Amino acid sequence: MYKKIILLCWCAVLANNLIAQQADTTDLMAQLEKEAAAQNAISYTIATFKTTRLINGHTVENPGKNVLDVKIAHRFGTLNNGAYQLFGLDNATMRMGLDYGITNNLMVGIGRSTYQKTFDGFFKIKIFRQSTGKKKMPLSISYVPTLAVRTLNWGDSSQKYQFSSRLSYTHQLIIARKFSEALSLQIMPTFIHRNLSPLIAEPNDLLAIGIGGRQKLTKRTSINVEYYYMIPGYKIKGTSNSLSVGFDIETGGHVFQLHFTNTRAMTEKNFISETSGKWEKGDILFGFNISRVFNIGKKK
Amino acid sequence: MRKILFSTILIICSNLVFAQKFFTKNGSISFFSKTTIENIQADNNQVMSVLNAQTGELQFSLLIKGFHFKKALMEEHFNENYLESDQFPKATFKGTIADIYKINFSNDAVYPVLVSGDLSMHGVTNKANCKGYISIKEGKITGAAVFIISLADFKIAIPKLVESKISKTIEIKVNCLYDQKM
Numbered sequence: 001m002y003k004k005i006i007l008l009c010w011c012a013v014l015a016n017n018l019i020a021q022q023a024d025t026t027d028l029m030a031q032l033e034k035e036a037a038a039q040n041a042i043s044y045t046i047a048t049f050k051t052t053r054l055i056n057g058h059t060v061e062n063p064g065k066n067v068l069d070v071k072i073a074h075r076f077g078t079l080n081n082g083a084y085q086l087f088g089l090d091n092a093t094m095r096m097g098l099d100y101g102i103t104n105n106l107m108v109g110i111g112r113s114t115y116q117k118t119f120d121g122f123f124k125i126k127i128f129r130q131s132t133g134k135k136k137m138p139l140s141i142s143y144v145p146t147l148a149v150r151t152l153n154w155g156d157s158s159q160k161y162q163f164s165s166r167l168s169y170t171h172q173l174i175i176a177r178k179f180s181e182a183l184s185l186q187i188m189p190t191f192i193h194r195n196l197s198p199l200i201a202e203p204n205d206l207l208a209i210g211i212g213g214r215q216k217l218t219k220r221t222s223i224n225v226e227y228y229y230m231i232p233g234y235k236i237k238g239t240s241n242s243l244s245v246g247f248d249i250e251t252g253g254h255v256f257q258l259h260f261t262n263t264r265a266m267t268e269k270n271f272i273s274e275t276s277g278k279w280e281k282g283d284i285l286f287g288f289n290i291s292r293v294f295n296i297g298k299k300k
Numbered sequence: 301m302r303k304i305l306f307s308t309i310l311i312i313c314s315n316l317v318f319a320q321k322f323f324t325k326n327g328s329i330s331f332f333s334k335t336t337i338e339n340i341q342a343d344n345n346q347v348m349s350v351l352n353a354q355t356g357e358l359q360f361s362l363l364i365k366g367f368h369f370k371k372a373l374m375e376e377h378f379n380e381n382y383l384e385s386d387q388f389p390k391a392t393f394k395g396t397i398a399d400i401y402k403i404n405f406s407n408d409a410v411y412p413v414l415v416s417g418d419l420s421m422h423g424v425t426n427k428a429n430c431k432g433y434i435s436i437k438e439g440k441i442t443g444a445a446v447f448i449i450s451l452a453d454f455k456i457a458i459p460k461l462v463e464s465k466i467s468k469t470i471e472i473k474v475n476c477l478y479d480q481k482m
Contacts, residue, residue: 025350025357026394028321028482032348033361033390036325043365047380064372104372181386219381220459251461253373295371 041134048130048140048178048186051255051291052099052107054212055226055244056263056271060140060176060186062124063101066297071097071111073289075264080282088285095266100296115265122146122170130178139177146170148267165196170268172210182222185213190228192269206273207234208241220250224259228272235273242275257289320405320481322441323350327476329362333467340374340466342367349476351443356400358415358443360393360474382456383422391421393428403434410435415445424454432474441478446471 049059052069063069073095077088085091097111097120105126112119128141150166169192176186188210197204212226224246230239246259262277262284263270277283327347333340344366350359364385369375379385395417397403403411411434419428432445448469451458458466 025321025352025355025359028323029348029350029359029361032323032325032350036346036348036363047376064376067372101372181384250377251459252377252465293373 042131043133045130045132045140045178048176048184049214050222050248050250051257051289052109052124053257053289053291054186054214054224055246055257055259055261055289056242056266057188057210057212057226057228057268058124058142058144058172058174059212060126060142060174062105062107062126062142063099063293065101065104066295067101068294068296069099069101070292070294071095071099071289073097073266073287075261075266075285075287078277078283078285080284093264093266111267113266113270115267115270117151118148118265118267118270119151120146120148120267130176139175141176142174144170144172144174146172146268148269161196168192168194168269170272172268182216183213185211187211188228190268190272192273194269194273202236203234205234206236207231208272210272214248222248224248224257230273238276239273240275240278242271243279253293255289255291257291259287259289260284261287320354321350321352322478322481324348324476324478324480326479327360327443327474329360329475330473331367332471332473334471335465335467338465340369342369342375342378344368347474347476349443349478351397351441351478353400353403353405356397358393358395358397358417360476361390362392363390364388364421382458388422391419393417393419395428397434403436405436405441406439408437419449422454422456426453443474443476443478445474447474448472 049061052059052061052063053071075093077085077091079087081088093113093115095111095113097109099107099109101107107124108122110121122144124142124144126140126142128137128139130140131137146169148168148170154161171191173189174186176184178184190208190210192206192208194204194206208228208230210226210228212224214222214224216222226244228242230241240262242261242263244259244261246257249256262279263275264285265271265274277285325348326345327349328343328345329347330341330343344362346366347360347362364383365379367375367378369378395415398414398416413432413434414429415432416427416429418425428447430445430447432443435442435444448471450469452468458468
């Protein structure tokens with residue numbers, strides 16, 4: 001009896017040993033990889049666009065946490081000014097701005113444009129992020145509320161204006177999808193409220209839908225297009241839709257964006273709703289954005 | 301009778317001591333690029349590794365997206381432009397430790413070892429050899445090594461503009477505590 005038990009044990013141990021031999025190193029690794037894949041199942045899409053701006057307006061991108069993005073943007077005069085004005089290069093409007101990532105999903109930005117001496121401030125909040133794996137999300141969606149303050153003198157001393165008349169608000173949803181490594185597109189439904197509209201006949205509330213996208217040419221360059229369509233009835237008379245075509249060059253910490261556009265302004269309210277230039281008439285202006293990122297504090 | 305008992309004990313013992321695979325799911329691999337302008341470091345603490353104490357087989361596997369940098373944008377560019385992690389999500393090493401039988405896994409000591417095998421990443425597989433250490437302390441096995449790879453060998457291109465900031469050769473540090481066994 002005793003003998004039999006030991007023999008049985010012996011067989012069991014031997015069998016165990018054989019099984020262990022068969023499950024060799026590669027199999028064990030395959031099993032580990034499988035387990036890990038099940039654990040880190042969500043893979044978020046990164047780098048839908050190169051930077052936080054497409055051309056004039058926002059992309060769905062935020063800077064990372066504790067990243068400061070210094071932005072300098074210029075729009076020169078229109079090309080149809082001719083050679084005397086060096087095709088518009090003799091004059092320029094400019095916006096200086098700072099973007100900052102409070103968390104990876106929330107950014108804040110401030111800026112000052114020479115156009116109507118406008119200050120602007122905004123938040124950008126990521127609501128959804130495009131992802132694959134366990135959590136499948138086909139789109140990234142961000143919300144951007146912007147406040148703009150026009151500080152240009154009214155130029156009309158006979159009338160008293162309140163401070164609130166200088167304010168305008170923009171609410172933007174940015175719905176983006178990175179279709180492939182090279183192609184990303186986004187749609188930007190936009191609501192603009194102006195506390196003061198210059199004419200009674202003009203609406204205070206304006207609506208627009210933007211579409212934009214980028215096609216990469218190489219790993220570090222891309223062609224961008226951005227178009228804002230003002231909804232009829234929520235549009236200021238005599239203005240055109242803003243259309244811009246740009247070229248991005250990314251070089252490590254810098255992004256250079258060169259573009260042609262029909263608007264001089266760089267704040268949402270101004271370039272979406274108050275663009276006066278028409279492409280077909282040659283009211284095209286050259287401009288550029290420069291972005292440089294700095295890391296503030298330690299990201300851990 | 302006695303023979304059977306003896307062989308049973310022997311097999312159980314051998315099972316415990318030799319026929320074992322040690323593994324970890326949270327080993328560390330870091331890499332360093334050192335230039336006069338900028339030092340770059342990234343760490344991955346979710347490295348999977350299996351060490352077969354009987355055959356000397358040693359394998360590593362990690363996700364490229366698991367490397368974390370101090371600078372968020374660097375991490376993005378690393379994934380997007382350099383390692384192209386959407387296309388090539390993982391890096392692996394499959395190799396062997398030479399003369400594994402010289403290591404007594406039940407004895408506290410530090411053993412210098414030679415590891416050779418195939419290192420795969422960014423869609424390229426290259427032979428790799430390096431010196432490392434297996435240290436055993438109170439039954440815990442740690443593997444450590446430092447080696448250098450060349451970016452060109454793995455077809456990782458550096459654009460001219462940032463050539464001065466990224467070293468052509470990258471130092472890789474491996475440190476794995478094999479906390480599990482089978």
